[in-house]
Amino acid sequence: MFLAEVIGTVVSPISVPELKGRTHLMVRPVTPEGEAKGKTKIAIDSIGAGVGDRVLVVDEGGSARQVLGDPDAGIRTVILGFVDSVSLHGKNVYDHLA
Amino acid sequence: MFLAEVIGTVVSPISVPELKGRTHLMVRPVTPEGEAKGKTKIAIDSIGAGVGDRVLVVDEGGSARQVLGDPDAGIRTVILGFVDSVSLHGKNVYDHLA
Amino acid sequence: MFLAEVIGTVVSPISVPELKGRTHLMVRPVTPEGEAKGKTKIAIDSIGAGVGDRVLVVDEGGSARQVLGDPDAGIRTVILGFVDSVSLHGKNVYDHLA
Amino acid sequence: MFLAEVIGTVVSPISVPELKGRTHLMVRPVTPEGEAKGKTKIAIDSIGAGVGDRVLVVDEGGSARQVLGDPDAGIRTVILGFVDSVSLHGKNVYDHLA
Amino acid sequence: MFLAEVIGTVVSPISVPELKGRTHLMVRPVTPEGEAKGKTKIAIDSIGAGVGDRVLVVDEGGSARQVLGDPDAGIRTVILGFVDSVSLHGKNVYDHLA
Numbered sequence: 001m002f003l004a005e006v007i008g009t010v011v012s013p014i015s016v017p018e019l020k021g022r023t024h025l026m027v028r029p030v031t032p033e034g035e036a037k038g039k040t041k042i043a044i045d046s047i048g049a050g051v052g053d054r055v056l057v058v059d060e061g062g063s064a065r066q067v068l069g070d071p072d073a074g075i076r077t078v079i080l081g082f083v084d085s086v087s088l089h090g091k092n093v094y095d096h097l098a
Numbered sequence: 099m100f101l102a103e104v105i106g107t108v109v110s111p112i113s114v115p116e117l118k119g120r121t122h123l124m125v126r127p128v129t130p131e132g133e134a135k136g137k138t139k140i141a142i143d144s145i146g147a148g149v150g151d152r153v154l155v156v157d158e159g160g161s162a163r164q165v166l167g168d169p170d171a172g173i174r175t176v177i178l179g180f181v182d183s184v185s186l187h188g189k190n191v192y193d194h195l196a
Numbered sequence: 197m198f199l200a201e202v203i204g205t206v207v208s209p210i211s212v213p214e215l216k217g218r219t220h221l222m223v224r225p226v227t228p229e230g231e232a233k234g235k236t237k238i239a240i241d242s243i244g245a246g247v248g249d250r251v252l253v254v255d256e257g258g259s260a261r262q263v264l265g266d267p268d269a270g271i272r273t274v275i276l277g278f279v280d281s282v283s284l285h286g287k288n289v290y291d292h293l294a
Numbered sequence: 295m296f297l298a299e300v301i302g303t304v305v306s307p308i309s310v311p312e313l314k315g316r317t318h319l320m321v322r323p324v325t326p327e328g329e330a331k332g333k334t335k336i337a338i339d340s341i342g343a344g345v346g347d348r349v350l351v352v353d354e355g356g357s358a359r360q361v362l363g364d365p366d367a368g369i370r371t372v373i374l375g376f377v378d379s380v381s382l383h384g385k386n387v388y389d390h391l392a
Numbered sequence: 393m394f395l396a397e398v399i400g401t402v403v404s405p406i407s408v409p410e411l412k413g414r415t416h417l418m419v420r421p422v423t424p425e426g427e428a429k430g431k432t433k434i435a436i437d438s439i440g441a442g443v444g445d446r447v448l449v450v451d452e453g454g455s456a457r458q459v460l461g462d463p464d465a466g467i468r469t470v471i472l473g474f475v476d477s478v479s480l481h482g483k484n485v486y487d488h489l490a
Contacts, residue, residue, distance in 0.1 A: 001238040001273050003206070008130055008186040010101070012154050015179025016144055024154070026130055026186065032204055032222055032236060040130060042099040042154060046212055051187060056208050056220070056238060060272045076156050077099050081211025088204040088222065089247060106326055106382035108297070110350050113375025114340055122350070124326055124382065138326055140295040140350060149383060174352050175295050197434040197469050199402070228400055228418055228432055242408055252404050252416070252434060254468050277407025284400040284418065285443060302424055302480035304395070306448050309473025310438055318393075318448070320424055320480065334424055336393040336448060345481060370450050371393050 002038075003083060004029050004057045006049050010042055025049060025079065027057055032086050033093045043077040054083040054096065100136075101181060102127050102155045104147050108140055123147060123177065125155055130184050131191045141175040152181040152194065198234075199279060200225050200253045202245050206238055221245060221275065223253050228282050229289045239273040250279040250292065296332075297377060298323050298351045300343050304336055319343060319373065321351055326380050327387045337371040348377040348390065394430075395475060396421050396449045398441050402434055417441060417471065419449055424478050425485045435469040446475040446488065 008026035012019065023045040029038035034054070041059065049055050059077045086094035106124035110117065121143040127136035132152070139157065147153050157175045184192035204222035208215065219241040225234035230250070237255065245251050255273045282290035302320035306313065317339040323332035328348070335353065343349050353371045380388035400418035404411065415437040421430035426446070433451065441447050451469045478486035 002235070003238060008184065008188075008191075010154070010181060010185075011183045012179040012181050014145065014182075015154065019154070019179055026184070029235075038235065039100070039127075039136065042101060047210065056206065056211065056215070058272050081208040081215055083206060083208050084210075085207045086204065086222070087206075090204075093204075106380065106384075106387075108350065108377055108381075109379045110375040110377050112341065112378075113350065117350070117375055124380070137296070137323075137332065140297060198431070199434060225431075234431065243406065252402065252407065252411070277404040277411055279402055279404050280406075281403045282400065282418070283402075289400075302478065302485075304448065304475055304479075305477045306473040306475050308439065308476075309448065313448070313473055320478070333394070333421075333430065336395060 001056055001058050001080065002029050003032065003086070004041075004043075004055055004079075005034070005036070006051050006053045006055060006079075007040065008051060019044075025051075027055065027077075027079065029057075030054070032088050041077050043079050045079050047079055047081060049079050049082065054094065055079045056081045056083055099154055099156050099178065100127050101130065101184070102139075102141075102153055102177075103132070103134070104149050104151045104153060104177075105138065106149060117142075123149075125153065125175075125177065127155075128152070130186050139175050141177050143177050145177055145179060147177050147180065152192065153177045154179045154181055197252055197254050197276070198225050199228065199282070200237075200239075200251055200275075201230070201232070202247050202249045202251060202275075203236065204247060215240075221247075223251065223273075223275065225253075226250070228284050237273050239275050241275050243275055243277060245275050245278065250290065251275045252277045252279055295350055295352050295374065296323050297326065297380070298335075298337075298349055298373075299328070299330070300345050300347045300349060300373075301334065302345060313338075319345075321349065321371075321373065323351075324348070326382050335371050337373050339373050341373055341375060343373050343376065348388065349373045350375045350377055393448055393450050393472065394421050395424065395478070396433075396435075396447055396471075397426070397428070398443050398445045398447060398471075399432065400443060411436075417443075419447065419469075419471065421449075422446070424480050433469050435471050437471050439471055439473060441471050441474065446486065447471045448473045448475055 004027040010024040027043045084096045102125040108122040125141045182194045200223040206220040223239045280292045298321035304318040321337045378390045396419040402416040419435045476488045
């Protein structure tokens with residue numbers, strides 16, 4: 001699992017049935033301090049996230065299928081939760097409300 | 099899951115039974131803006147894609163088997179859908195029809 | 197599996213049900229000698245670890261679900277154990293009590 | 295899945311039962327044009343490949359177990375098929391018979 | 393699967409039940425010629441390997457669980473066999489007895 005920021009959306013009207021009706025968000029991994037790092041991925045939204053949100057993402061098929069409650073989903077990357085705050089060695093380095 | 103462009107084809111007439119009769123396409127990962135980035139992979143086509151198409155790809159065995167509807171498929175990489183448009187921070191960065 | 201140091205915490209009050217009530221720790225992979233190396237990840241604690249602890253981490257969904265005793269957990273990264281000592285070519289390079 | 299060239303063999307007489315009697319080949323990933331790129335891996339042969347052959351390889355446990363027809367195989371990397379030709383943007387970049 | 397050299401040990405007395413009583417070895421991936429390359433990992437020994445041995449390692453949960461004969465093992469990396477010799481393009485590049 002890793003921290004990421006939602007940076008965009010992808011529209012894919014013609015696709016396999018498992019993806020129909022799902023929201024595809026682009027997520028960019030970030031360091032604990034919030035710096036962009038690593039490859040952008042396409043994730044399925046499961047919590048109502050939007051562009052700009054700091055989120056927790058899982059990138060593994062079995063986990064994704066469990067979270068979506070669909071054992072047949074051909075999906076690997078899913079947004080699991082919103083991140084409210086991040087603390088590094090006891091010091092707050094990210095606060096959603098700040 | 100990641101964005102990719104279909105860039106070529108692979109012919110493999112002698113193979114394990116699970117691959118026979120399937121179309122093998124070469125896909126190259128691209129950034130949201132469409133710049134090539136990362137290693138080319140061989141994917142199984144599931145939607146009728148061709149060279150030049152922008153597509154959504156999954157690279158995980160469990161997902162691939164679900165999409166192909168074949169629990170016995172020894173296949174890991176599958177094209178899931180066509181990409182019509184990509185938006186980054188609210189700005190359109192790719193439009194298939196443009 | 198890899199060696200890591202616990203370096204921080206993440207608070208995620210709004211999330212999928214599988215993550216509720218679990219402790220999210222930031223872990224940074226380290227070399228046998230303890231030098232930081234590689235990307236920070238978010239792991240679920242299963243042993244009561246805290247910031248500063250040297251730990252053994254697994255990063256795979258099936259393993260994570262087994263350790264947590266929950267076949268439905270949409271979780272990939274889990275802390276498996278505390279590391280007491282590390283020996284490299286017969287020479288002690290890390291000792292928790294030293 | 296990726297393209298690779300078979301570059302060598304590995305002899306491992308003392309091993310877990312799942313590996314006994316199987317041929318271990320060293321495969322090196324190649325670009326569509328055939329240039330070596332990426333880490334050499336050890337793959338199980340399933341089609342009778344030999345040193346110098348261009349092949350299609352899958353690197354995932356579930357896929358490998360399906361191809362080998364053995365749900366208990368503790369094996370991750372398997373050669374799936376011979377590659378006869380590779381076409382890039384409509385231009386032939388590899389032909390086995392050429 | 394990849395070639396590796398056993399370079400050390402890890403002691404982890406307080407851990408999840410699945411790891412108790414197992415030997416944790418540090419393995420470093422090597423090239424066919426034996427040069428160290430890539431990240432050191434922690435593997436479970438299944439064959440009686442020791443520091444200095446050249447071994448074959450699998451790094452995938454499903455494979456690891458099969459080899460250990462324990463479907464509940466939360467373990468990803470396992471040593472599969474001893475390597476006696478490695479041949480590259482028909483030329484011997486490693487011989488355990490030499």
